[in-house]
Amino acid sequence: QVQLVQSGAEVKKPGASVKVSCKASGYTFASYSMHWVRQxxxxxxxxxxxxxxxxxxxRYAQKFQGRLIMTRDTSTSTVYMELSSLRSEDTAVYYxxxxxxxxxxxxxxxxxxxxxxxxxx
Amino acid sequence: QLVLTQSPSASASLGASVKLTCTLSSGHSSYxxxxxxxxxxxxxxxxxKINSDGSHSKGDGIPDRFSGASxxxxxxxxxxSLQSEDEADYYCQxxxxxxxxFGGGTKLTVL
Numbered sequence: 001q002v003q004l005v006q007s008g009a010e011v012k013k014p015g016a017s018v019k020v021s022c023k024a025s026g027y028t029f030a031s032y033s034m035h036w037v038r039q040x041x042x043x044x045x046x047x048x049x050x051x052x053x054x055x056x057x058x059r060y061a062q063k064f065q066g067r068l069i070m071t072r073d074t075s076t077s078t079v080y081m082e083l084s085s086l087r088s089e090d091t092a093v094y095y096x097x098x099x100x101x102x103x104x105x106x107x108x109x110x111x112x113x114x115x116x117x118x119x120x121x
Numbered sequence: 122q123l124v125l126t127q128s129p130s131a132s133a134s135l136g137a138s139v140k141l142t143c144t145l146s147s148g149h150s151s152y153x154x155x156x157x158x159x160x161x162x163x164x165x166x167x168x169x170k171i172n173s174d175g176s177h178s179k180g181d182g183i184p185d186r187f188s189g190a191s192x193x194x195x196x197x198x199x200x201x202s203l204q205s206e207d208e209a210d211y212y213c214q215x216x217x218x219x220x221x222x223f224g225g226g227t228k229l230t231v232l
Contacts, residue, residue, distance in 0.1 A: 001181075035221060037165075045157075045165065045212050047221040059219040095164060105216045107155030109167045109180060 002026040004096050004112035011118045017084040020115045022096030029077040030054065033099040035108055036070060036081045038092040046092075050099065051079060086119045093117075123149055125213050125224035132230040138201040141227050143213030150194035152215050159226075160209040168211075171196045203231050 007021040022034070036048040048068060049060035055072040064083070072079040079096055093114040100109035124146040133139035145152055156168040167180040169189050177189035186204075190197045200207055208231040213224040 037221075037223075044210075044226045045159075045214075045223040047223060050219065050221065061220070093164075097165075100170070101216075105218055107153070107167065107170045107214060107216065108157070108221070109155075111157075111165050111167070114164045 002098065002110045004098060004110055006094075006096060006112040006115045009116040009118070011120065012086050014087055014119055014121055016086050016119075017082060018086060018117050019080055019082040020094050020096075020117070022079045022081075022112050024077045024079070024098070027098070030074050031102055033101070033105075034070075034072065034079045035097040035099060036068075037095045037097055037108075037111075039095070039114075040089070040092040043092075048081070048094075083117075086117075088119050091117065091119045122146060123152070123215065123217060123220065123222050125154070125215055125222055127211075127213060127224040127227045129225065130228045130230070132232055133203055134232045135203055135205065137203050138199060139203060139229065141198045141200075141211055141229070143196045143198075143224050145194040145196070145215065147194075149215075152217075154196045155214045156189065156196075156198045157212045157214060158209050159212065160206065165212065168198070171198075200229075205231055207231055 003025045051058040051070040058070045067084045069082045096112040097108040098110040100106035126144040151173045153172045155170045157165040159165045169179040171177040171189040175191040186201045210226045212226045
């Protein structure tokens, strides 16, 4: 069965960076794009970006341009999300999520368990 | 601009049915959407994909009580025989090349 297992909770100071990992199993990792989605406390889901199956291309939502980097390691079936210049508004649960579409874009069909990132001085 | 609109809240009685609506922005009525469920204090779970012709495909293990439909720019999620565990936030999601969009979510209360 498909599983996306994320790294543990993080506490960071404003201005710092955070890197969250997501290890995939149960499917052909190199065939599907991956997303990162976040959810601030009491708020809805916010799409952050997508990385293609080979890791050669990533697209980011406009509000994260310049401070978000998504990467993936096919040898370990792991994707990474690094967000820099953290501010208090970045406090949220961050989810990795698998795209269903091959080869055309598709819906998200599996979610990781989430990683809480707290930004506080 | 690709936007999804959902009512903030809905309610229905235990054992009854409820229909949630997700509306695509002007010019995007042919787009498919997906529905996701988020129970309290849990992560989201994919429910199904709905195409503009109303055809839909469900995720793994999603009960038959959940069904989807489409009309024009509206996409629907119907939950029948409501159970207490159906009380959750429901998000619709759509996509285009390089972008994904979520609706604001509907909080479903089971009375």
